[in-house]
Amino acid sequence: MNNDIALSVENLRVVFNIRQGIQKTIVDDVDFILRKGEILGIVGESGSGKTQTVYSILGIHVQNPGLVKGSVNLLLPDADGQEKLKNLYETIIQNTVKIEHDNNKYRYKKNFKYWRRENKKLFNAHTIRGKKIFIMFQDPKSFLNPFWTVRKHFYKILSPQNNSPKIMDKLIKETLNKFKLPADKVADLYPHELSGGMCQRVMIALGYAVKPDIIIADEITTGLDLINQVAVVKHLETIKLEKRQSIILISHDIGFISKLADKILVMYDGQGVEYGNSETILNPQTAKKHPYTKELLDIYYQTHKDGYILGEPPRRNDIVEGCRFHKRCKRFNEGMNCSKVAPSDFHRLDIMEHQIRCKLFQNN
Amino acid sequence: MDHEVILEVKALTQYFISNRKNTNSRYTPFLQNINFSVKEGEVFGIVGESGCGKSTLGKYIAALFDLYTGQILFRGKDIKKWLIETPEEYRSNVQIIFQNPRSALNMNMRIKDLIREAISLKIKKVKNQTKSNNIDLEVNKILKSMQIDHKSDDYSHQLSGGERRRAGLGRVLAVNPSLIIADEPVSSLDISYKGLIIKLILDYKIKNNATIIFISHDIHLVNQICNRVAVMFKGILVEIFRPQDYGTLEYHQPYTKELFDAAGFFKPDSKGFAIFEQLQFVDAESTEFSGKGCPYFYRCKMKEKFNTSEKCQNIMPELIQINQNQQIACHAIANAINKQNTQDQ
DSSP, rough: OGGEEEEEEEEEEEEEETTTEEEEEEEEEEEHHHHHOEEEEEEEOOTHHHHHHHHHTOOSSSSSEHHHHHHHEEEOOOOSOOOEEEEHHHHHHHHHOOOOSSOOOHHHHHHHHHHHHHHHHHHHHHHHBBBEEEESSOOHHHHTTTTTTTHHHHHHOOOOOGSOOHHHHHHHHHHHHHHHHHHHHHHHOOOOOOOHHHHHHHHHHHHHHHHHEEEEESSTTTTTOHHHHHHHHHHHHHHHHHHHHHHEESSSOOHHHHHHSSSSEEEETTTTEEEEEEEHHHHOOOOSHHHHHHHHHHHHOOOOSSOSSSSOOOOOOOOOSSSSTTTTTTTGGGGGTTTTSSOSSSSOOOOOOOEOOGGGGGGO | OOOOOEEEEEEEEEEOOHHHHHHHHEEEEEEEEEEEEEEEEEEEEEOOOSSSHHHHHHHHTTTSOOOOOEEETTTTTHHHHHHOOOHHHHHEEEEOSSHHHHHHTTTTHHHHHHHHHHHHHHHHHHHHHHOHHHHHHHHHHHHHHOOOOTTTBBBBBGHHHHHHHHHHHHHHHHHHHHEEEEEEETTTTOHHHHHHHHHHHHHHHHHHHHHHEESSSSSHHHHHOOSSSEEEEEEEEEEEEEEGGGGTTTTOHHHHHHEEEHHTSSSOOOOOOGGGGOOOOOOGGGOOOSSOTTGGGGGHHHHHHHHHHHHHSSSSOOEESSHHHHOOHHHHHHHHHHHHHHHHO
């Protein structure tokens, strides 16, 4: 059973210093398992911690995290050549970089630099980033280097010292053609000469050519028009059918996720609220469903009464006591102390790994 | 029910002048020969891919630019005349909701002051009717209807994305406009939040019998709320029809078909991957457009079917009335209809 797991994340917790002395857990207790050749979709509103979850897998936070805790297990080859799950954070947890908020700006900066340096050293970043795990960012134009042509991107990323230029050219042509890009024209263009949809397809082609174990696609369809969105789905489908790479899809669009994902994780304000097979989660008739998931699905199937979820979405600086969704919840129940005591861990409902974080289903 | 025509656009055309030497002509068109009319109390949608000129068209109607050939008539009067004679009246009748609320709100003013400023424009319109005491009441009324009364003393950067949008919307509705141009009012908003903005706009529309021009690339939304929709491609209108009729009509411009099929793909009851075969993906060739002929020429399959390749490459198609509710700009379809008519005779 364990052999087909490519990545497992357990009890991941990321804490940020948001104001002087006040900390917020941006990612709180997130668990999921990614199997080989499987696609995991992460759905949630903006600010729900989807991107931060993925950033902490790679250790590439833009801001200084106060604390990163938990375990991220990745399939890595041993010294003997056998593949085993290894905890990337093992070493980090031992030296947990606790950065107390400090009024002295100099120390604050120094701490961040220290964190970055330690992170790089312990993480063996160069062996993982871009090789084992490949990430596609939200804005394709800022992902590609504006001074490099498309061909140079391939050269830089594929370590061409192993291949002759002839083989490299053939490889570039094949991969570009696979994603419906005319290779003779596109290969020598700079990113600013490409349209948004073409940039996105170049990015997918790069991800395909590197042959990583895991591809992370962070909101890659936002800002594209519909026809290009469908094209992106098609190209990800070709990767999926080969069953070599696992993909983590991040989006706030259920329509996009539902076309590809095998497993779905729904996130709300930093917590995973529901996790399971896409059929059980997307099926509106499933009896046991987190109230937030239910409202999202009602909007998607256009059966929602109001067309929107009442109340304000959580903001960055708000710290909500108890269940984080209780202010907007339709099945809010004072008797269960929803507003004071948070529901405990993910509650596993059945053998199919369907998990819900809600008090309604925990007592049964 | 016969509605009055509130807005009419006649042969609106505008070019960029480029300095490139190797192109066929120095003039790059971004709006070409645009003709349509909007009836009072209607929700008129404009859809198309990014960069096709839909926002620019909205800005022309809101009279933010004044250099163009052709005519824009509001209530039967040219807007150039409106702007010379009674500019304030035109501005308070026609309002635009901007795409980016962050840059549309003055960051040095509190939210209540922003709305007060808009109301003072309305008071100029009907002189001596409202006194300064009543302004406060009216400001509060609008803040309450937009559900941002708890934020009235804040500045725009302190609001969240959705609140900022509602503040911008409140500013627009405070003037009591009869024509609202909504330029992507819900793009980049969360799913759980989109519905609220749409509901606020539509509530105002029903209450005041206002007309709305809804510019968007979200085709599900346009399907739900628009009475008629215009499809735009590279600066020309290729089709005007009722979105409820999609699927029942005999003819569609091929680009419309591509766009609406792609939209259907993400719906819960879609046909799935079968749609892929009908879609052609944009490649480098199709991005070149000489300014002559049909802009969809390179991607079109119809031209071979109906033997109109030469015509399509050289002559720009114009909108032809096909039904009572449908207009299409396509040589191949015009050809097919002509053939049918001659056979009938």
